[in-house]
Amino acid sequence: MLVALAGNPNTGKSTIFNALTGMKQHVGNWPGVTVEKKEGDCIINGKKVHVVDLPGTYSLSAYSPEELITRNFILEENPDVIVDIVDASNLERNLYLFTELLELTPKIILVLNMFDEAQKKYNIDVHKMRQILGIPIIPTVGIKGKGIESLKQAILNSKKFTPPKIEYPEDIERRISIIEKKLRKENFERARWYAIKLLENDAEVIKKIGSQNREIVHLSEHLRHEIEDIYGDDIESVMASVRYSFAHGLFHEVAAPINVGGVTITDMLDHVLTHKYFGIPIFIAIMYLAFQFVFLVAAPFQDGLDFIFNGKNGVPGLVDISYSWMSSFMPAWLASLINHGMLRGLGAVLTFMPVIMLLFLILSFLEDSGYLARVAFLMDSIMKKMGLEGRGVIPLMLGFGCNVPAIMATRTLKDENERKLSIALNPLIPCGARIQVFAFLSYIFFPHNAAVVLWSLLMLSIAVVFVLGFVYSKTVLKGRTEPFVLELPPYRMPTLKGISIHMWEKSEGFLRKAGTIIIGAAAIIWFFAALPWGVEYGSEQSYIGMLASFLAPLGTHFGLTPDAIISLFFGFFAKEVVIDVLYVLYGSKEAIALAMSPLQAYSFMLFLLFYTPCVATLATIYDETKNKKFTLLVILQGFALAMLFSFAFYTIGSLMGVGT
Amino acid sequence: MKLSELNPGEYGIIKEVLGRGTVHRRLLSMGLLPGAIIRVVRTSPLGDPVEYELRGFFISLRKQEASYIIVDRVVPLSMIPSGTDVQVIFIDGGVGFIRNMGTMGIAVGKKVHVTKRCCPMIIRTELGDFTLGRGMAYRIFVR
Numbered sequence: 140m141l142v143a144l145a146g147n148p149n150t151g152k153s154t155i156f157n158a159l160t161g162m163k164q165h166v167g168n169w170p171g172v173t174v175e176k177k178e179g180d181c182i183i184n185g186k187k188v189h190v191v192d193l194p195g196t197y198s199l200s201a202y203s204p205e206e207l208i209t210r211n212f213i214l215e216e217n218p219d220v221i222v223d224i225v226d227a228s229n230l231e232r233n234l235y236l237f238t239e240l241l242e243l244t245p246k247i248i249l250v251l252n253m254f255d256e257a258q259k260k261y262n263i264d265v266h267k268m269r270q271i272l273g274i275p276i277i278p279t280v281g282i283k284g285k286g287i288e289s290l291k292q293a294i295l296n297s298k299k300f301t302p303p304k305i306e307y308p309e310d311i312e313r314r315i316s317i318i319e320k321k322l323r324k325e326n327f328e329r330a331r332w333y334a335i336k337l338l339e340n341d342a343e344v345i346k347k348i349g350s351q352n353r354e355i356v357h358l359s360e361h362l363r364h365e366i367e368d369i370y371g372d373d374i375e376s377v378m379a380s381v382r383y384s385f386a387h388g389l390f391h392e393v394a395a396p397i398n399v400g401g402v403t404i405t406d407m408l409d410h411v412l413t414h415k416y417f418g419i420p421i422f423i424a425i426m427y428l429a430f431q432f433v434f435l436v437a438a439p440f441q442d443g444l445d446f447i448f449n450g451k452n453g454v455p456g457l458v459d460i461s462y463s464w465m466s467s468f469m470p471a472w473l474a475s476l477i478n479h480g481m482l483r484g485l486g487a488v489l490t491f492m493p494v495i496m497l498l499f500l501i502l503s504f505l506e507d508s509g510y511l512a513r514v515a516f517l518m519d520s521i522m523k524k525m526g527l528e529g530r531g532v533i534p535l536m537l538g539f540g541c542n543v544p545a546i547m548a549t550r551t552l553k554d555e556n557e558r559k560l561s562i563a564l565n566p567l568i569p570c571g572a573r574i575q576v577f578a579f580l581s582y583i584f585f586p587h588n589a590a591v592v593l594w595s596l597l598m599l600s601i602a603v604v605f606v607l608g609f610v611y612s613k614t615v616l617k618g619r620t621e622p623f624v625l626e627l628p629p630y631r632m633p634t635l636k637g638i639s640i641h642m643w644e645k646s647e648g649f650l651r652k653a654g655t656i657i658i659g660a661a662a663i664i665w666f667f668a669a670l671p672w673g674v675e676y677g678s679e680q681s682y683i684g685m686l687a688s689f690l691a692p693l694g695t696h697f698g699l700t701p702d703a704i705i706s707l708f709f710g711f712f713a714k715e716v717v718i719d720v721l722y723v724l725y726g727s728k729e730a731i732a733l734a735m736s737p738l739q740a741y742s743f744m745l746f747l748l749f750y751t752p753c754v755a756t757l758a759t760i761y762d763e764t765k766n767k768k769f770t771l772l773v774i775l776q777g778f779a780l781a782m783l784f785s786f787a788f789y790t791i792g793s794l795m796g797v798g799t
Numbered sequence: 800m801k802l803s804e805l806n807p808g809e810y811g812i813i814k815e816v817l818g819r820g821t822v823h824r825r826l827l828s829m830g831l832l833p834g835a836i837i838r839v840v841r842t843s844p845l846g847d848p849v850e851y852e853l854r855g856f857f858i859s860l861r862k863q864e865a866s867y868i869i870v871d872r873v874v875p876l877s878m879i880p881s882g883t884d885v886q887v888i889f890i891d892g893g894v895g896f897i898r899n900m901g902t903m904g905i906a907v908g909k910k911v912h913v914t915k916r917c918c919p920m921i922i923r924t925e926l927g928d929f930t931l932g933r934g935m936a937y938r939i940f941v942r
C-alpha cells in the first residue's frame with residue numbers, strides 16, 4: 140500500500156512522518172532536482188505501508204519544483220491514499236492546498252495537526268467537518284504522538300471517499316464541462332482536473348495535452364478569455380478566489396473563534412528579536428554563542444579522536460599500531476597504503492564529525508524553532524545586495540564553522556540560482572580549520588601583529604564574498620524567478636527527537652557519501668607522498684616533493700617556497716594539516732618563522748585563504764549539485780583568487796621592498 | 800494605493816494583485832487575493848522587507864512584491880473614535896456571523912454611526928441602536 144503525505148511547509152509534516160515510520164526511513168533526492176525525498180515503511184496491524192513524504196507546498200500550480208513533484212507524484216504513482224497534513228491553528232490558509240488536492244483525488248485523509256495550538260484560537264467542530272467533507276479527519280498533536288494511532292487505522296481503512304466537488308460559479312462550470320466532455324471523448328483520465336488546469340492556463344498541462352490534441356488547447360484558450368472578460372480579472376485570480384472562498388466558507392462553518400485577544404508569545408518575542416536596533420545585534424550575539432558552544436563541545440571529542448588515530452607525545456595511535464601489525468604479514472607498501480593512507484583518511488573524516496554534527500544541531504534548532512525565518516526577515520536587505528535572500532546568511536555564517544554543513548544548509552534556499560551562488564561563495568569563507576591555521580601562522584610570523592593579520596584575512600574574505608556575490612548575481616547566476624514570500628511561523632520549542640533525527644540524517648549522509656570520496660582522496664595523497672617506495676613520507680624525493688620542486692619557479696611569483704607548496708598539497712586534504720606538515724619539515728616554530736620572509740608568509744596565507752576547498756568540501760559540493768563542471772569551476776575560482784591576491788601582494792610588496 | 804504604502808499598524812483590503820506569472824501565482828496561493836484583509840505588522844530593521852498579517856498568519860514581503868498589491872485602507876470598527884460616521888467595507892466571518900451582523904443593520908456598504916467607542920461600543924445603524932462586543936467590532940472593517 141502506498142501513502143503520500145502532503146501539506147504546507149511548517150505544518151509538522153516531518154514530525155508526523157517520523158511518528159509513522161520511526162527510524163525506518165530513507166532520505167534521497169527527487170530525480171533531477173535537489174528537493175529532498177523521504178520515504179519509509181510503517182507496519183499497521185501487520186500490514187506494510189510505504190509512506191512517501193511529498194515536499195511542502197502552498198499550492199499545486201506548476202511553478203516550483205516542489206509543486207510539480209507533488210502533483211506528478213499523485214498523477215503518476217496514484218497513491219492509495221493522500222494524507223493532507225494541515226496546521227489546524229492556521230486552518231483557512233492550509234485548506235487552500237486541500238481544495239487543490241481534492242480536485243486531484245478523492246482518496247484523501249485530512250490530518251488536523253497542531254490541534255493543541257488550534258484549540259487556543261478556536262473551537263473546531265471536527266464532527267461537522269467530517270459530515271461536510273465525507274472523508275476521515277484526524278486531529279493530531281504530532282509532537283506528543285496524539286492521534287497517530289487513529290491516523291494509522293484510517294490509512295488502513297481508506298477507500299475512495301465521496302467528498303464534495305469544489306463548485307465554480309455557473310459560467311465557469313459550464314466551460315469546464317465543455318472541455319471535460321471533449322477530454323472524456325479522447326479517453327483522458329481525471330478529465331475534470333485536466334479541464335480545470337487547461338482553463339487555468341497551466342503551462343505543464345497545456346504542454347502535455349497540446350502534444351496530443353491542439354484543438355482542445357485552442358478551445359480552452361478561447362473559453363478562458365471569455366471568463367476573463369466576464370470577471371474583468373485574470374483567470375488565476377478568478378480560480379484562486381473560488382478555491383479560497385471554499386476554504387474560507389468551510390473554515391467559518393467549522394471553526395468558532397475564541398476571543399483570547401492580547402499579545403501572543405510570538406508577538407512578544409518578535410518585539411525583541413526583530414527589534415529595530417537590537418534585532419541584528421541579537422542575531423550576531425546568538426550566532427557567536429552558538430559557535431562558542433560548538434567549538435567548546437567539539438574540541439575534546441576532536442582531540443580524543445585525533446589521539447586515537449594519530450597518537451601523541453610518543454604514544455602510538457591506531458594508525459601506527461595497525462601499521463606495525465599489518466606489515467608483519469603483508470608488504471610494507473600495502474600496509475602503509477591501508478594505514479597511512481586510508482585509515483588516516485577515515486580518522487580525518489571522523490574528526491570532522493563532532494563539528495559537523497553540532498553545526499547541524501544549531502541549524503536544526505534555528506529551523507524548527509522558527510528563528511530562521513526571522514533571520515531571513517532581518518538580513519534580507521543586506522543579502523539582497525549580493526543576490527541572495529535573507530536566509531542566505533545562514534550558510535555563509537555556518538561556513539565559519541565548517542564549509543561542509545554550510546553547503547548542505549544551502550538547501551534552505553529555494554531558488555536554484557541563489558543556491559548555486561551560495562555554494563560557490565561558501566568555500567571562500569574561512570572555516571574553523573583555516574582560521575586555526577591562520578591564527579597559528581600569524582602568531583609565528585607576526586608575533587607583534589598577529590591579531591591584525593588574522594583580522595585582515597577575515598575581512599578580506601568577507602569583502603571578496605560580497606563583491607563576487609554582487610558580480611555573479613548580476614551576470615552568470617542572475618536573479619530569482621520566484622518572489623520572496625516568506626512565512627513567519629509562530630515560535631515553537633523544537634523537540635529533542637525532531638532535532639536529533641534531523642541532525643543524524645544529515646551527518647549520516649555526509650559520512651556515507653563524502654566519507655568514501657575522502658578516503659579515496661587520502662589514498663591518492665598517500666600515493667604521491669609515499670612513492671617512489673622507500674623515500675621519506677612527503678619529503679623532497681617523493682612525488683609530491685618532485686612536483687613541488689617542479690612548481691617552485693612558478694611559486695616564486697606568488698611568494699611560495701617549495702615547502703609551502705608541499706604543505707598546500709596536504710592542505711587540500713584537510714586544511715589544519717598544513718601546520719603539521721610545516722612542523723614535520725622544520726621541526727620547530729622558530730625554524731618555521733625563519734623559513735619565510737614576512738612578505739612570503741603573508742602571500743602564503745593569502746594563497747591558503749582562497750585556493751581549492753578541501754576534499755570534504757568538494758565532495759559535498761559535488762554531492763549537492765551533482766555537477767562536475769560546477770565543482771571544477773569552484774576549484775578554479777579558488778585558485779584564480781589565490782593567485783590574484785598572492786601575486787598582487789607579493790609583487791607590489793617586493794617592488795616597494797617591504798618585508799623581504 | 801499600493802500595499803507598500805501602508806504603515807505598520809494600518810489595515811488594507813486587497814483590491815487587485817497585479818503582474819503575471821510566478822510572482823502573481825505565488826502571491827495568490829498564499830491567500831493574497833482580492834477581498835482579503837491585510838495588516839502591516841512591522842518593518843524589518845533595515846526598512847525592507849515588511850511583515851504582514853493575513854488570515855491569521857504572518858508573512859514577509861519585499862517592498863518590490865508588496866507594490867504589486869493594490870489595497871484600500873480600512874480600519875476595524877473597534878478603532879473608530881466616538882461620534883464618527885463610517886461605511887462598512889468588509890465583514891470578516893462566516894455566513895452565520897455575517898447574518899448576525901445583518902440583523903443589526905451592519906452589512907457591506909451600510910452607514911454606521913459610532914455613538915460611543917468603549918466600553919461596550921454603542922453604534923447607531925438604520926435599524927436602531929446596538930451594543931457591540933469588542934471581538935465583533937474587531938472583525939468589521941470600515942472606512
Ligand SMILES: Nc1nc2c(ncn2[C@@H]2O[C@H](COP(=O)(O)OP(=O)(O)O)[C@@H](O)[C@H]2O)c(=O)[nH]1
Binds near residue numbers: 633637
Ligand atoms: N505545538 C505543536 N507543535 C508541533 C506539532 N507538530 C509539530 N510541531 C512542531 O512544529 C515545528 C515544525 O515541525 P516539522 O515537522 O519540522 O514541520 P514540517 O516543516 O512541516 O516538516 C517543529 O518545531 C515541531 O516540533 C503539534 O502537533 N503541536
